[in-house]
Amino acid sequence: MTVRILMFTQPGCLSCELMRVYFEANEVAIEERDISTDSDARREMIDDHGSTETPTIVFITDDSYEVVVGFDPVRLDQLLHPASSSDSVNES
Numbered sequence: 001m002t003v004r005i006l007m008f009t010q011p012g013c014l015s016c017e018l019m020r021v022y023f024e025a026n027e028v029a030i031e032e033r034d035i036s037t038d039s040d041a042r043r044e045m046i047d048d049h050g051s052t053e054t055p056t057i058v059f060i061t062d063d064s065y066e067v068v069v070g071f072d073p074v075r076l077d078q079l080l081h082p083a084s085s086s087d088s089v090n091e092s
Helices: 015-024 039-046 074-082
Strands: 002-011 032-036 057-058 065-069
Touching: 002 015, 002 039, 032 039, 065 074
Parallel strands: 002 032
Antiparallel strands: 002 057, 057 065
């Protein structure tokens, strides 16, 4: 599965800095778009992804996409490292 990750940012955004550190630590390549200098990126974040906050992260796969607004490392871990069905625990 191919994953493309867009991150919409702006200067002075502490959560954006945390996201950069998170992705670097996880060795994940992202496409960063600065909404303060790129009006097309701002429009895309608002109109296409329904967000007015940074960071807005968009995970795009071959058949779907998911938007994460703000720094949510738990959800990001779930998206980057989905649990396989063989790891599930059965209750008796």
